[in-house]
Amino acid sequence: MEGKTSLELQNCRAKGGSSGFKVAILGASGGIGQPLSLLMKMNPLVSVLHLYDVANTPGVTSDVSHMDTSAVVRGFLGSQQLENALTGMDLVIIPDGVPRKPGMTRDDLFNINAGIVKTLCEGISKYCPDAIVNIISNPVNSTVPIAAEVFKKAGTYNPKKLLGVTMLDVVRANTFVAEVLGLDPKEVDVPVVGGHAGVTILPLLSQIKPPCSFTSEETAYLTSRIQNGGTEVVEAKAGAGYATLSMAYAAVKFADACLRGLRGDANVIKCAFVPSVVKSHPYFTQLKSTV
Ligand code: NAD
Numbered sequence: 001m002e003g004k005t006s007l008e009l010q011n012c013r014a015k016g017g018s019s020g021f022k023v024a025i026l027g028a029s030g031g032i033g034q035p036l037s038l039l040m041k042m043n044p045l046v047s048v049l050h051l052y053d054v055a056n057t058p059g060v061t062s063d064v065s066h067m068d069t070s071a072v073v074r075g076f077l078g079s080q081q082l083e084n085a086l087t088g089m090d091l092v093i094i095p096d097g098v099p100r101k102p103g104m105t106r107d108d109l110f111n112i113n114a115g116i117v118k119t120l121c122e123g124i125s126k127y128c129p130d131a132i133v134n135i136i137s138n139p140v141n142s143t144v145p146i147a148a149e150v151f152k153k154a155g156t157y158n159p160k161k162l163l164g165v166t167m168l169d170v171v172r173a174n175t176f177v178a179e180v181l182g183l184d185p186k187e188v189d190v191p192v193v194g195g196h197a198g199v200t201i202l203p204l205l206s207q208i209k210p211p212c213s214f215t216s217e218e219t220a221y222l223t224s225r226i227q228n229g230g231t232e233v234v235e236a237k238a239g240a241g242y243a244t245l246s247m248a249y250a251a252v253k254f255a256d257a258c259l260r261g262l263r264g265d266a267n268v269i270k271c272a273f274v275p276s277v278v279k280s281h282p283y284f285t286q287l288k289s290t291v
């Protein structure tokens, strides 16, 4: 913008075009964070969208904020702005951290991502302890228990509000099953339980809505393809990436379900990696009401 005007951004009147929920994305400049920010800006349930990262948030925020949808977008850069990014949030989505390269497993990310998730969750317990938390950072099977321990230590743990995002496994399962059966994926709902890594990803092909039947060859093909969906993308991108676009889509589908639950909608039931009552598996992906 050329020239000086009294209408600097901070003097403008926009306070959120609609009533709705306040959502923060931590890791908003990343491969998942950017398309996720775009899609959340399009969600009519969101009135305020906070984009936080340790790099590049001014640019991403400026770009996304030009979209003519209701949500007001604000950017936050670096740990000194984490408090402002989190204060007052209803939902916090965490896609920060490093992704894997070909030949790595999700567990190889543990050392770096565990520390990042721990620090962010310490911030959540201080600045928005009642928020719903969606954890995307891998390895989800470990980052969710780490977040739980942080919240327990801070006295803010609410097991109903800590959700590991495994929606991408469901999205993939719906797509692959629909391909095999010649259906529209929108008509298929495959529950996927267990965890979010290799053989811990358990598609329940006998529990699909609508009920479907498969040959043993189809069952073996589908189970393997769903369990290895992440590796399929990592290998196809050949060192240049991993699932980001389909993950952003899945994250928004899940976040939207959380917001509908917060709004009081009945029967919002999705799969998520959550604390479990089964003693041998203290955390387990299962079908849960989102609030
Ligand atoms: P990316 O490297 O493109 O982006 C990560 C972002 O996190 C970067 O912008 C980086 O600046 C930011 N970041 C790093 N340290 C931070 C900190 N301390 N605080 C805030 N932000 C920080 O990675 P990506 O592709 O967006 O993937 C992010 C994570 O999501 C990875 O761990 C990946 O494995 C995981 N993932 C999970 C699923 C799932 O199904 N749950 C699917 C795909 C990817």
Ligand code: LMR
Pocket: 099, 100, 106, 138, 168, 229, 230, 231, 233, 234, 242, 243
């Ligand atoms: C996925 O399932 O695509 C993600 O968990 C990313 C990965 O490393 O596979």
